[in-house]
Amino acid sequence: MSDILKIALVGNPNTGKSTLFNLLTGLNQKIGNFPGITVDKKVGYCKLTTDLQAEVTDLPGTYSLYPKSKDESIVFQVLADKQNPSHPDMVVVVADATNLRRNLLLYSQVADLNLPVVLALNMTDMARKEGINIDVDKLSARLGIQVVAISARSKTGLTELKQAISNITSIATQEKGADIKVLADLAIEEVKALVGTDNDYYALQLLHQHEHLDFFKDKYEQFEIIERAHHFESSKLQAAETISRYRYLSTILSGVIEDTGAAKKFVVSDRIDSILTNRFWGFFIFLFILFFVFNAIFSWATYPMDLIEESFAWLTSFGHEHLPAGVLTDLVLDGVVAGLGGIVIFIPQIAILFAFISILEDTGYMARxxxxxxKIMRKFGLSGRSVVPMIGSLACAVPSIMSARTIESWKDRMITIMVAPLVSCSARLPVYTLLIGLIIPDEKVLGIISLQALTLMGMYLISIVAAMVVALVMKFIIKAKEKSYFIMELPVYRMPRWKNVLYTMYEKSKTFVFEAGKVIIAISIVLWVLASYGPSARFDSIEKKYAQIELQQDSVKVSTLERDKAAEKLENSYAGILGHTIEPVIRPLGFDWKIGIALITSFAAREAFVGTMATIYSVDNGMDNEGTMRDKMRVAKDANTGLPLFTFATGASLMLFYAFAMQCMSTVAVVYRETKSWKWPLIQTVYMTAMAYIASLIAYQFLK
Structure with missing residues (x-):
């Protein structure tokens, strides 16, 4: 073994493997990619004893070593390839104690690769509650390895697990899980001779998976020859192996598990499911939960948002009164502070949204x-596995597109990637709430139903419907032969871990501020410069014009003149010129040149719209620094008509534009990374922009 013990965490999905990884490594972890592959690699470090440190790699969850997706294929590659930088000295297999027989299938496969193994029985507290008692010592003796009962959720058994890991030897001691040679005796012998191994199961796996493996690529043709010579049928042999392993596991577990609560097991969850997943009522309950979440986003966040907004308005006003007038003061207050204020104000709503998402995931409802x-998604050409990326897109499209790797079918995966950005993400939330606050009255129907919350929920539902319709169209455009299927285990209902909910709120809010904030501040500074300066001839002409007005009309208030001059300078600034250049294209949508500037800057990040509007209206305010950004936008006038700019028609048009447009560079980048081609992100950007323009055009022309 190396000086630092390399450990791989392996397990089925939903066994608490990642929770254990976080507990072992704490904050001492990093995210990267496996060499040459765009699959996330989570690596962390922990101290096992005073003298022994471990490098822990959290491998993707999988039900067996036979991969159904790109993520799952990584597990065998890491465990089997000794040249792989992530190849472990030993493996910790994390198993769900409430469903041990199914979880041990993967363990038996890993064990047959002849790596030292420790078995961590997770959720043992849940197993006891369900009346499942496991004789850990007997199981350990039969498997020939160390078995440790733990509960990552309640942080019990971690000390014992660390001790077991530190005591492990470099020699594998486990019993073999199945008689592999009977499956393909001669073929296995030829592969062993070809690659120089004495491990039967390793040779068998190479026969099964050589098409997808990075190592032994030079021996691809030899593997194919061996397959043809011995009529090697992969799918049939996998099925035979699985049956053989389950027979072996039945023998191992005989007398090890005592299930005293078999009759009561999952009864509570089943009763709840009979209501929440009911064919008819289930969808109404889901819509009610959605409305409750959106209502909370508006009603619960109102006070802290008002407080933050007024604080930034006061800070800007205070700064202009007490700091020396000049370029630096204007840059800091009208550029940086205004842009930052446009982001920080939405922290309460972002925190509430992610709190509810965390609760729904933790309780098990999101799986329902x-x-x-x-069934609905299949009718629209999407795989059942597409549901997870689509729901994840409510938070952010970037990780959701990456999670589409778990979809086996290329066609289903591509359709999912192409439509996921249409689902309204948290970056659109600041845009929606700002505009809804401007055009929808803060009133309640029947005293309980908020019009603003209903509108917000409507925007999210519109985005989901749009994604489904586009998926249906792409179902007929993108051609592929392979069929997909969806198998999912529904977890039992559990109380949410409130500490985890609070941590999620904190982490997501921090990410929103620091990740979006960096972009917003950069854009705000550049935008302030573009909005404060312009061609010298134009600015000189404006200065002369207002100098003459001051001489001729003494009765005109200086503040009014300054405000008018600031507005005219903004219009003739570099930003104003850019806005006026694109205005003829966006005017039919109800947008003026100021909104045009925001459309351009928000391509970096959708939420930059808010920071841009904050900067624009700060620069456009002249000497009058009173009032919040929303107040300034509320009284903004259309230069052509003299009427309020943000009417219901304009607001609805703008929200629909942001609902459909590809206003995010990060999403474009991740689509390119996942598809390895500029073709797909280009098609995506074009069709989404076209949808946004047409929807906005129809909405504005119909509503104005």
Missing amino acids: VTFMMD
């Missing part, structure tokens, strides 16, 4: 939503 949506 996935189950309910499966």
Whole structure:
């Protein structure tokens, strides 16, 4: 073994593997990619004893070593390829104690690769509650390895697990899980001779998976020859191996598990499911939960948002009164502070949104939503596995597109990637709430139903419907032969981990501020410069014009003149010129040149719209620094008509534009990374922009 013990965490999905990884490594972890592959690699470090440190790699969850997706294929590559930088000295297999027989299938496969293994039985507290008692010592003796009962959720058994890992030897001691040679004796012997191994199961896996493996690429043709010579049928042999392993596991577990609560097991969850996943009522309950979430986003966040907005308005006013007038003061207050204020104000709403998402995931309800949506999504050309990326897009499209790697079918994966950005993400939330606050009255129907919350929920539902319709169209455009299927295990209902909910709120809010904030501040500074300066001839002409007005009309208030001059300078600034250049294209949508500037800057990040409007209206305010950004936007006038700019028609048009447009460079980048071609992000950008323009045009022309 190396000086630093390399450990790989392996397990089925939803076994608490990642929770254990976080507990072992704490904050001492990093995210990267496996060499040459765009699959996330989570690596962390922990101290096992005073003298022994471990490097822990959290491998993607999988039900067996036979991969169904790109993520799952990584597990065998890391465990089997000794040249792989992530190849471990030993493996910790994390198993769900409430469903041990199924989880041990993967363990038996890993064990047959002849790596030292420790078995961590997770969720043992849940197993006891369900009346499942496991004789850990007997199981350990039969498997020939160290078995440790833990509960990552309640942080019990971690000390014992670390001790077991530190005591492990470099020699594998486990029993073999199946008689592999009977499956393909002669073929296995030829592969062993070809690659120089004495491990039967390793040779068998190479026969099964050589098409997808990075190592032994030079021996691809030899593998193919061996397959043809011995009529090697991969799918049939996999099925035979699985049956053989389950027979072996039945023998191992005989007398090890005592299930005293078999009759009561999952009864509570089943009763709840009979209501929440009901064919008819399930969808109404889901819509009610959605409305509750959106209502909370508006009603619960009102006070802290008002407080933040007024604080930034006061800070700007205070700064202009007490700091020396000049370029630096204007840059800091009208550029940086205004842009930052346009982001920080939405922290309460972002925190509330992610709190509810975390609660729904922790309780197990989100898995039920996935189950309910499966049949519907299939009709629209999407796989059941597409549900997870689509729901994840409510938070952010970038990780959701990356999670589409778990979809086996290329066609289903591509359709999912192409439509996921249409689902309204948290970056659109600041845009929606700002505009809804301007055009929708803060009133309640029947005293309880908020019009603003209903409008917000409507925007999210519109985005989901649009994604489904586009998926249906692409179902007929993108051609592929392979069929897909969806198998999912519904977890039992659990109380949410409130500490985890609070941590999620904190982390997501921090990410929103620091990731979006960096972009917003950069854009705000550049935008302030572009909005404060312009061609010298134009600015000189404006200065002369207002100098003459001051001489001729003494009765005109200086503040009014300054405000008019600031507005005219903004219009003739570099930003104003850019806005006026594109105005003829966007005027039919109800947008003026100021909104045009925001459309351009928000391509970097959708939420930059808010920071841009904050900067524009700060620069356009002359000497009058009173009032919040929303107040300034509320009284903004259309230069052509003299009427309020942000009417219901304009607001609705703008929200629809942001609902459909590809206003995010990060999404474009990740689509290119996942598809390895500029063709798909280009098609995506074109069709989404066209949808946004047409929807906005129809909405404005119909509503104005």
